[in-house]
Amino acid sequence: MMTSKKVIETNKLSRVFKNGEIKVNALTDIDMVIYEGDFVAIMGASGSGKSTLLHIIGCLDRPTSGEYKLDNVQVNNLDKNQLADIRNQKIGFIFQSYNLLSRTTALENVELPLIYNRTGQFSNSKELAKKALDQVGLSDRIYHRTNELSGGQQQRVAIARAIVNNPTLILADEPTGNLDSKSSFDIADLFVQLNDQGKTIVMITHEAEIAQFAKRKIFLRDGRILSDKTIEKRSTRELALKALEKPAGPQNEWP
């Protein structure tokens, strides 16, 4: 199955934060390969380094040591502008707090990555933005401003913004962290749909039932990979909703 190309490849990736005298090893020797079309959930307690890992993968931060190849491009030596272009062309970011521009319509928010695109291949940015909003099921909310949308809808706008530039990789940092359970499952279900269309997705979450939607689950502890498993029984929206009605059972799959 995994004969496709490597989207992410890391080799002894480490990140050390220096805060005066104190050194914190946020990540230590991460070796990880993610192939095209995968859907990976990264889990771990707070402080386990999962956010730092996502930031490095997303070219928002640089590793202290080690190598990182994104889509076969060595990323760790690139300068600021090159990193910005990679974020613009290869990565779609989804944040816990949406990070949409306030008082701005859904359409304008989704268009934004295309405005900063330097390749000149997206001349029809409005059309593409509409298409992306359609993909996340918001075609009837195009001209609504962000403050007129619910949390779930705002996150959908953020997802549309992440996919509008047809990125190699979609990164989500606790995408359901600010949402109620039902909206969370809707968003997770949307990720599954996008993944079915061939998108590679890496998602951070600390909610086990959300992680269960993914194909693969990586656990981090203290900056190291604790486990890396393929998920056998993937969850769906319907299963998750049904499970909501029952009290939490022993089927929780902690390693």
Added chain:
Amino acid sequence: MAMKRLLKICKVAFQSINKNRTRSLLTMLGIIIGVGAVIMTISAGEGATMHVQNQISGLGTNLLMIQTKTEHKAGINVRMGRPIDKKDLEILQKNAVWMPNISPLLAIGAQAIGPNGYKSTMVYGVSYDYFYISSRELQSGSFFTDEDVKTAKKYCVIGETIREELFPGTDPIGRQIRIDKVPFTVVGLLTEEGSGGMQDMDDIILAPYTTIQNRLYGHRRGYTMIMASALSEDHILDAKTETIELLRESHKIKEADDDDFEIMTQIELQEITGNITGILTILMGAIASVSLIVGGIGIMNIMLVSVTERTREIGTRLAIGARESDILTQFLIEAVVLSLAGGVIGVVLGIAGNQMIYEATGFFIPTALYSILIGFGFSALVGVAFGYFPARKAAKLNPIDALRYE
């Protein structure tokens, strides 16, 4: 390609101004107040200067005033030399080449009583030449003549303010008034000069200096001053040099000694008033600077308050692939557009304010071009600086730090 990018960023900048209307308006308000206040205060100072200067040149630009030198001692003006008197007058009248008109001037404060009222005023004893020197005209009656002066006739010419007080609603020509109990016949009424700022040019009585000297001047020696007019404005220095030579000789002043008299010309008068109004302009400038600083602080405040929100916005933009230069361009455009718009509105309001003052008080204030430049320049500088530099700081941040900025 680059052009197209700039256009796109422009669009983003205008979008941002439009979305954050309150913030944009408040920023502009600071600039509007700053520019408007500077224009109005500086222009008011300039207007006052112009007003005073007009008045002085209205006296005649070729005027000379010859006075005894006075020195300021222990709070009072003390005459230092011998007084300017009849002998000086005669020497000047006989020998002066550059001064066709010479008149003594004796000034006294006196009470004028007419049939229907009375007024404290200034009475000037002058010769017929004075009417040429001062270039004042009559609305009715006639001036007293050289002959009247020689024979010390009790004639007088009065100004409009005096007429209003002493002869309300009637023709004063040929009527009698009393100046400090001495009866005078009114022979002429001066054309209205308008209230010239500090001094009412129409609150004046002119009479032959001989009469004043005989009847009202008491035992004082000499004249208050001698007034003369040079042939033309170009010969005012010749006239001055000539007067100095004649009077030094007449006063028998040795080579090494200073003059015991003073000659004031229009040029010196203008210098003195120039000094006064210069101080006025500086004062106005100080007030204007305060309003500029207040406006500047207003701009600063609103810019700094919005930094938190803007930093997170910058973080978002960086995260989705904007380059640092994209962000900087956007913020620079925003700052420039707001500053320019605010500046233009401020200029319009400043000029309108001057116009309003003119309509309310009749005091015309010409809008000084340099006040527009100063006001506009400073406000634009503050606006752009405080719009741009916080944004530059934010754009240089690591995107993650910008996103987490509290």
